Amino acid sequence: MPHAARPTVTLHDVAAAAGVSISTASRVLGGSTRKVAPENEARVLAAAAALRYTVDASARAMRRASDSIALVADDLTTPSMAVVVAAMEREARTAGAFVTVSSTMGAVERQLETVRVLRSLRPRALVLTSSRFMANALGGRLLKELGSYEREGGRVVIVGETDMTFDAIGFDDFAAGRSAGAFVAETGHRRVAIFGGARELRNMGSRTAGFMAGLRAGGLAERDIRIVYCEVSRQGGFDAARRLAGEGMSGTDAVLAVNDTVAIGAMSGFRAAGLAVPEDVSVTGIDDIPLAGDVTPRLTTVALPLAQAGVEAIRFALGNAGAGRRLTLEGRLIVRESTRPRK
Amino acid sequence: MPHAARPTVTLHDVAAAAGVSISTASRVLGGSTRKVAPENEARVLAAAAALRYTVDASARAMRRASDSIALVADDLTTPSMAVVVAAMEREARTAGAFVTVSSTMGAVERQLETVRVLRSLRPRALVLTSSRFMANALGGRLLKELGSYEREGGRVVIVGETDMTFDAIGFDDFAAGRSAGAFVAETGHRRVAIFGGARELRNMGSRTAGFMAGLRAGGLAERDIRIVYCEVSRQGGFDAARRLAGEGMSGTDAVLAVNDTVAIGAMSGFRAAGLAVPEDVSVTGIDDIPLAGDVTPRLTTVALPLAQAGVEAIRFALGNAGAGRRLTLEGRLIVRESTRPRK
DNA sequence: CAAACTGCGGAATACGTTTTCCAACGGAAT
DNA sequence: ATTCCGTTGGAAAACGTATTCCGCAGTTTG
Numbered sequence: 173m174p175h176a177a178r179p180t181v182t183l184h185d186v187a188a189a190a191g192v193s194i195s196t197a198s199r200v201l202g203g204s205t206r207k208v209a210p211e212n213e214a215r216v217l218a219a220a221a222a223l224r225y226t227v228d229a230s231a232r233a234m235r236r237a238s239d240s241i242a243l244v245a246d247d248l249t250t251p252s253m254a255v256v257v258a259a260m261e262r263e264a265r266t267a268g269a270f271v272t273v274s275s276t277m278g279a280v281e282r283q284l285e286t287v288r289v290l291r292s293l294r295p296r297a298l299v300l301t302s303s304r305f306m307a308n309a310l311g312g313r314l315l316k317e318l319g320s321y322e323r324e325g326g327r328v329v330i331v332g333e334t335d336m337t338f339d340a341i342g343f344d345d346f347a348a349g350r351s352a353g354a355f356v357a358e359t360g361h362r363r364v365a366i367f368g369g370a371r372e373l374r375n376m377g378s379r380t381a382g383f384m385a386g387l388r389a390g391g392l393a394e395r396d397i398r399i400v401y402c403e404v405s406r407q408g409g410f411d412a413a414r415r416l417a418g419e420g421m422s423g424t425d426a427v428l429a430v431n432d433t434v435a436i437g438a439m440s441g442f443r444a445a446g447l448a449v450p451e452d453v454s455v456t457g458i459d460d461i462p463l464a465g466d467v468t469p470r471l472t473t474v475a476l477p478l479a480q481a482g483v484e485a486i487r488f489a490l491g492n493a494g495a496g497r498r499l500t501l502e503g504r505l506i507v508r509e510s511t512r513p514r515k
Numbered sequence: 516m517p518h519a520a521r522p523t524v525t526l527h528d529v530a531a532a533a534g535v536s537i538s539t540a541s542r543v544l545g546g547s548t549r550k551v552a553p554e555n556e557a558r559v560l561a562a563a564a565a566l567r568y569t570v571d572a573s574a575r576a577m578r579r580a581s582d583s584i585a586l587v588a589d590d591l592t593t594p595s596m597a598v599v600v601a602a603m604e605r606e607a608r609t610a611g612a613f614v615t616v617s618s619t620m621g622a623v624e625r626q627l628e629t630v631r632v633l634r635s636l637r638p639r640a641l642v643l644t645s646s647r648f649m650a651n652a653l654g655g656r657l658l659k660e661l662g663s664y665e666r667e668g669g670r671v672v673i674v675g676e677t678d679m680t681f682d683a684i685g686f687d688d689f690a691a692g693r694s695a696g697a698f699v700a701e702t703g704h705r706r707v708a709i710f711g712g713a714r715e716l717r718n719m720g721s722r723t724a725g726f727m728a729g730l731r732a733g734g735l736a737e738r739d740i741r742i743v744y745c746e747v748s749r750q751g752g753f754d755a756a757r758r759l760a761g762e763g764m765s766g767t768d769a770v771l772a773v774n775d776t777v778a779i780g781a782m783s784g785f786r787a788a789g790l791a792v793p794e795d796v797s798v799t800g801i802d803d804i805p806l807a808g809d810v811t812p813r814l815t816t817v818a819l820p821l822a823q824a825g826v827e828a829i830r831f832a833l834g835n836a837g838a839g840r841r842l843t844l845e846g847r848l849i850v851r852e853s854t855r856p857r858k
Numbered sequence: 859c860a861a862a863c864t865g866c867g868g869a870a871t872a873c874g875t876t877t878t879c880c881a882a883c884g885g886a887a888t
Numbered sequence: 889a890t891t892c893c894g895t896t897g898g899a900a901a902a903c904g905t906a907t908t909c910c911g912c913a914g915t916t917t918g
Contacts, residue, residue: 255592
């Protein structure tokens with residue numbers, strides 16, 4: 173035993189116990205196409221079970237394509253991300269692959285570092301999920317790193333919006349925003365506030381643009397729409413609502429939040445300020461995280477197929493190479509009790 | 516190139532480019548103790564950078580102890596689990612290790628299967644987080660599997676309660692329950708309902724027992740305490756609250772929920788039934804998930820050091836072998852607005 | 859000045875597996 | 889009966905790295 177962590181039972185041991193050669197044992201255990209005599213097959217299987225043999229994935233990876241998929245996520249604790257990751261894990265497993273997860277906690281420099289580390293695992297694919305994977309980030313160094321990974325035969329899949337030319341799965345954020353905006357306009361709201369994200373988050377920008385388009389299509393004028401920049405978090409929504417309420421609302425009868433987390437925070441903020449949702453003000457979100465259907469009042473939102481995105485990402489990762497495929501998933505408006513038509 | 520996924524640049528290429536032997540390149544790049552001439556070192560470094568070389572973790576794992584840690588989690592989407600996992604990921608990274616995550620979605624049979632698969636990665640340690648890792652599960656097969664893994668030099672760390680003799684990190688669930696119970700009793704509540712978990716979840720059982728102990732210590736009689744079994748989920752808490760309210764509360768002025776998720780569900784349920792928290796009924800939880808400080812009213816709860824548990828688990832996993840160490844972490848009562856003293 | 863020692867580069871080996879190649883064997887066809 | 893082919897087992901090579909061992913040079917020591 174060469175070093176502490178490896179005093180394992182090997183194929184060699186199994187073969188010896190079964191009285192066959194290593195080749196034969198490998199063929200039985202490794203799912204080879206070659207046939208071996210039923211007699212020998214049974215003996216190998218028995219020996220493997222008795223010895224509790226498990227193949228060494230590292231050694232196997234040196235001869236076969238690996239079946240690991242590395243996932244780089246901004247923040248695993250985000251509800252929508254948790255849903256995506258869980259779906260990926262499930263899908264990968266049904267395909268006999270497994271997922272290793274790393275989070276970058278939103279630090280852009282750590283994305284590069286993380287990708288470097290993960291590349292050493294020689295995963296079959298690298299799945300990046302973030303709203304911030306832009307080609308020019310870090311002076312293009314991330315792009316270069318991913319490029320050379322791909323040139324070495326790896327697959328890169330991006331979940332979220334990007335301007336890079338890898339396979340990508342995104343949500344139609346503009347359309348999602350537009351359907352929320354149109355709904356709010358059609359249900360008779362006259363003055364609307366948009367609780368929007370920091371400008372640098374690209375998908376949040378698309379959602380805001382969609383809100384505007386939907387509202388205008390529904391007949392609202394520019395001066396009836398107010399954009400409130402806030403942190404994209406529950407607290408951000410809470411604070412924005414309190415502030416708006418503190419300033420007297422100036423007629424605002426609906427809030428379009430850039431995602432469910434902000435919307436739920438906003439509902440709390442209004443309630444804390446003594447306003448009732450939906451009686452005094454309607455609130456909508458985007459995403460349809462599990463919590464959205466659980467809060468009181470339940471949140472009207474645009475459901476994005478988060479789990480499906482996870483599944484499709486794994487399919488891209490495992491499927492045949494396709495250069496720069498794009499899959500855009502559409503959201504679906506779900507009307508619940510956090511909105512109410514105005515007379 | 517033997518198979519598609521491996522046309523990578525190898526140490527051989529770097530050595531050739533630098534004009535040195537493979538051994539020298541390995542010594543420079545692999546963090547060896549052997550010294551190499553500064554001249555050569557510089558050339559190797561330059562070549563590696565130019566070629567974008569990354570070591571092959573699989574190949575390295577065949578000579579050195581691996582630096583991966585495999586995590587088996589019941590359900591990654593659980594808020595408390597997300598906190599633990601994030602902390603593990605962070606801690607592992609600072610130690611130069613990385614974490615691979617798999618979830619079993621609560622299915623006990625899949626725990627065994629998952630451990631089998633993960634063992635093939637020859638991780639340095641296996642970290643299991645669940646409330647259900649009992650020795651006799653599956654007729655002891657899981658225990659046997661873990662035992663042989665440990666005999667092969669692996670480390671097993673369990674986060675949560677267990678009766679197995681591996682290193683374990685747990686929370687003092689009984690004490691947490693007791694401090695919540697004592698607080699509720701001391702603040703003048705006279706009739707209390709416990710929203711408890713399914714009986715087979717051991718830690719939930721300890722919490723319930725702690726509730727009882729705390730309440731009795733505070734002077735409540737057996738007949739003033741009512742245990743309501745409900746699903747451990749937001750919906751479970753919601754339904755239980757609705758049911759209780761529908762039956763007229765029969766004087767209940769406080770609810771002790773077995774965790775924050777159930778408590779938050781219960782608050783919604785009461786509100787939906789027209790009752791106010793904390794005016795009509797006080798509600799407490801256990802865990803202190805991030806959401807607990809965000810809901811309205813903010814939840815009184817017993818904060819468990821979830822992140823610390825993740826950190827300590829990684830330290831156990833990476834530290835020197837210690838047979839059957841136990842670390843029990845204590846919770847801390849945090850009083851917020853979901854409870855109110857009764858006159 | 860010879861001998862011992864130090865510092866460092868390189869050849870070779872080992873890690874555990876898959877896969878190619880070869881040999882042996884048995885049965886069928888001529 | 890001889891040749892041919894299909895089947896199956898085993899020997900050996902290969903994957904990329906870390907490390908042991910050896911040798912060469914240069915330096916110190918007696």
